Amino acid sequence: MSTSNQPVDQFMQAAIDEAQKGRDEGGIPIGSVLVHDGKIIGRGHNRRVQQGSAILHGEMDALENAGRQPARVYAQATLYTTLSPCPMCSGAILLYGIKQVIVGENQTFMGEEDLLTARGVEVHVLQNDVCVQMMSDFIEEQPTLWNEDIGV
Secondary structure (H helix, E strand, O other): OOOOOOOOOHHHHHHHHHHHHHHHOOOOOOEEEEEEOOEEEEEEEOOHHHHOOOOOOHHHHHHHHHOOOOHHHHHHOEEEEOOOOOHHHHHHHHHOOOOEEEEOOOOOOOOOHHHHHHOOOEEEEOOOHHHHHHHHHHHHHOHHHHHHHOOO
């Protein structure tokens, strides 16, 4: 559960829970959920380390776990993610026509928010204290793994 004084809705909390699950598994603490019609249809967390994957960022894992969906579902869905989406995840958001993204924080990493907004995606950044602290701690403890994840 979030210890932040900021209110966190159930969907961002689910993304935070996914991030913590990833961290508990020895991976990178980034989580995401895809929500349609008030229900989570896909949830995931960064599993690059756990799966030896080149692409399983939190958002990609959530999309994969949602399975194939009709275009209208993506267009009506909201993606929640604990961290600003990288170029790869932003590309998937654009490809599938997701129109709204709720970001836990972008202080530790600024993804492609400008690209998303330029292409008509509503991006809302919460600057959630729990998300910021989780990533700050991870980056300090695992700088080499973090740099690998963001392609540095």
